[in-house]
Amino acid sequence: MDKKDMTNKTPSQNGLIDNQGWDAYWGEKKQKGSMLYDVIAEFYRKFIIRPSLNHFIKKYMKPGDQVLHAGCGSGQVDQDIRDYVNITGLDISVNALKVFDFEAKGKAKSLHGSIFQIPLANDSVDGIHNLGVMEHFTMEEIEKILAEFRRVVKNSGKLVILWPPEFGLSVMFFKVLKVIITTLTGKKDVKFHPDEISRIQSKKQAYEIFEKAGFNVLEYYFGPRDVFTYSVIVAQKKY
Numbered sequence: 001m002d003k004k005d006m007t008n009k010t011p012s013q014n015g016l017i018d019n020q021g022w023d024a025y026w027g028e029k030k031q032k033g034s035m036l037y038d039v040i041a042e043f044y045r046k047f048i049i050r051p052s053l054n055h056f057i058k059k060y061m062k063p064g065d066q067v068l069h070a071g072c073g074s075g076q077v078d079q080d081i082r083d084y085v086n087i088t089g090l091d092i093s094v095n096a097l098k099v100f101d102f103e104a105k106g107k108a109k110s111l112h113g114s115i116f117q118i119p120l121a122n123d124s125v126d127g128i129h130n131l132g133v134m135e136h137f138t139m140e141e142i143e144k145i146l147a148e149f150r151r152v153v154k155n156s157g158k159l160v161i162l163w164p165p166e167f168g169l170s171v172m173f174f175k176v177l178k179v180i181i182t183t184l185t186g187k188k189d190v191k192f193h194p195d196e197i198s199r200i201q202s203k204k205q206a207y208e209i210f211e212k213a214g215f216n217v218l219e220y221y222f223g224p225r226d227v228f229t230y231s232v233i234v235a236q237k238k239y
Contacts, residue, residue, distance in 0.1 A: 016092055016114055023093040042076070044229065049131060049162065050077045052226035056160045057081045057129065060218065060234055065126035068152065070115050071133035075100040075108065082107040085127075090118060115145050123154045131162035131230065135196040139209075142198060146213035155239040159215065162230040165200040165222060200231045210235040 065085045072089030073096050087108040089100045097110045113119040128149050200206050207217050215235035222231045
């Protein structure tokens with residue numbers, strides 16, 4: 001399937017509908033791992049994002065906490081923290097979960113489901129984390145996602161959300177990369193991943209989103225720790 005087809009709605013297991021084409025995306029990852037984007041993205045995950053995630057998880061989560069990686073994808077960023085907290089990876093893409101299970105090597109559980117209807121009981125996890133997920137949804141959808149996060153996380157449970165801002169270095173880099181590839185290939189439909197329609201615009205906006213959803217923001221970080229790639233929002237459930 002071409003990259004331009006990734007927005008097609010495709011049926012997934014358990015009657016779930018993958019509106020954004022993530023199953024195709026992760027299927028292509030396995031077949032086209034040598035593509036320039038894949039190489040760069042994997043480098044970012046392993047050597048820039050993973051150390052940053054390690055820092056915030058160990059700062060705000062306790063050893064042995066039950067943590068949901070909501071929208072886990074490959075789970076490559078979880079490699080170090082799997083020995084610190086108990087991770088369950090949730091994704092709507094079956095292909096993503098296959099990669100996640102391979103990467104986890106038995107050190108994490110996987111769960112097929114939607115972040116809009118997480119198949120877990122109320123107040124069942126100590127924390128939730130993800131990266132590169134929220135920006136693919138509308139603000140109305142994000143409100144629903146955060147409401148579901150609030151439902152499944154325990155009282156005083158925490159979220160660690162890595163959300164790319166419009167002014168992030170990686171956002172600017174991939175905009176330039178798209179122009180270069182378009183120029184070299186003549187293709188105008190170059191698409192690395194499903195559209196990022198809701199990047200963070202400001203620190204103030206981040207606070208407003210999470211406070212409105214019933215969370216206290218404990219920390220907002222944008223800086224050199226991950227080479228100015230993500231806004232990191234750490235929030236705690238109000239109760």
